[in-house]
Amino acid sequence: MAVDALDPGPDGTYPYFPRDAKGRPVWSDSPTGLPLVNGGAPMPRGVQPMRDPMNSGRLLAVDVTPRHRNGEPINPPVIPPAPE
Incomplete structure (x- = not known):
């Protein structure tokens, strides 16, 4: 089953x-x-340079920071590891 890193989960x-x-x-x-990190790719954020998809060759600045519907950045909480 596929999971989404930006799924807030029930809690x-x-x-x-x-x-x-x-x-x-x-x-x-x-x-x-x-x-x-721990076998997985970190979540990208910030403004990243990307080529214009219409092949004009221009560089565009695209903000890839994950955001809520209201525009605020998503900031997942720290989840302490389970005690061993």
Whole structure:
């Protein structure tokens, strides 16, 4: 079953969002989302340069930060790892 990193889940914790070993959300300021963290790609954010899809060759600035419907950035909470 496919899961969506931007699905807030029933409790609003974004359970499928990429996180580090301490449960902190992992972001990338690179459009590639690399390097991998815990085997997964960090979530890209910020303004990224991209080529015009109409092949004009112009560079465009595109904000790829995940946002709520009201325009505010999504900030998943830290989910502490389960005690061992």
